[in-house]
Amino acid sequence: MNNVRVRFAPSPTGWMHIGNTRTAVFNWLLAKKLGGEFMLRIDDTDAMRSKKEYEDAIRDVLLWLGLSWDKEARQSERKQRYDEVRDVLMKQGRIYACWESAEELEVMRKKLMSQGKPPIYDRGALRLSEEDIARYRAEGRRPHYRFKLNDGVIEWDDMVRGHIRYEAANLADPVIIREDGSYLYHLPSVIDDFDFGITHIVRGEDHVTNTAAQIQMFEALGGQAPQFAHLPLLTGKEGKLSKRLGSLGVRELRAEGIENMAICAFLAKLGTSEAIEPWKDLSALAQSLDFSKLGRSQPKFDEEELKLFNHKVVRQMSFAQVKDRLDTTEEFWEAIKGNLDTVQEAKIWSEVCFAQIVPIIEDTQVCAAAAENLDGYCGDDATYNEWINAIKTATGKKGKELFHPLRLALTGTDNGPELKVLLKFIGRQKAKLRLSGQNA
């Protein structure tokens, strides 16, 4: 184990969705690829919106996906540490009090925008006199606090976007402490990354300007910013960053029968120049991680493609991987798995073969001939072929006219694995009853 440490830092304010999960997957894969630690950090600084059930769901989903963590922390338990840092930075003048109300700030922003100016905070609070402040206090106002950005160029080498450069003057001093004294995301995040020795941060590109501000925070703490990788954001089919994506829950996908490996591999390879294909396991997938293979434009996430891919994943799963979820034999699994979209669908064929179904008699002549000639069938190819030929001779039917009624009578449905294979499991007895129209 080296000193590489990577983290996934969700805020428990909603269910795990495809965008979240992608970030988790990349961070986890990077930790494994570099042989480092993976940390789960619950960013619950927003007490109003954070919920225990969301936090539990995050853990459930990560575990189900196979993204286990070596260490964890919760921001709501580290307030003391944040206060310490706050006091130091305040003394240094990097944190300053502001007295504008949210409404006043909103008005200022709108005014600047309408003048064609960037809606950046004007640092009015820094020009306040003692009397001004005393008056605000007397009015019953409570201050919120901002982090003061130093002028100059902020730059870093991003693992996916290359060299990035921002002029600090184009950025607004971020608010880091609310009027009620609680912390906003920026500072606790940096303090934690610093304290826990986080070496790499992978997150969405919506964070790039945050990163610029946070780099100065790392420096203010006397530390050095970790390596950053900002992933292009996923978009929906229609092009826009769809709200559906935000609501596309991993739990729902799981319930639909999408495999954890399908989700991980799909998210890890979408937007890269590599083929989306099944991987043996997560560590093999981790070894394949390469940020230089990622494009810089925003890939479209299509749920249909994920489902198609899931089929491929299911098809190459061994019996050992599914036996705990299915009550069936290896022989049966191997016979039908090529035909499944989800592992759960195996149950459908299991019922068709071993339980009772209602046959559909589409062609009485074919079914009668089939029933009459079934006695010689022994479950092998040779007697199966003899049986088919006998029906063909007796009825003069062939091809679809022959097989469609047989399939309907024997399985009660018009599609599925090869009839020859299914009949082997259905057996002569059951088949005969079904062919004569009886439930069996």
Next chain:
RNA sequence: GGUCCCAUCGUCUAAUGGUUAGGACAUCACCCUUUCACGGUGGUAAUAUGGGUUCGAAUCCCGUUGGGAUCACCA
């Protein structure tokens, strides 16, 4: 509006000044299967747009158009 990012087959992308513009997914056709499906083989399909630079541009430069991010007392 300021700042930043992006633009190649339907989709994800490769081609770091000279390629018949390549691959994967989807699609279509054919083959296999005496049916559907599964599987196999092959095909169709792209450089947003206008100017430059150059012997030569998908590639470099400028403009246009289009898309996205951010500018929260969310994270």
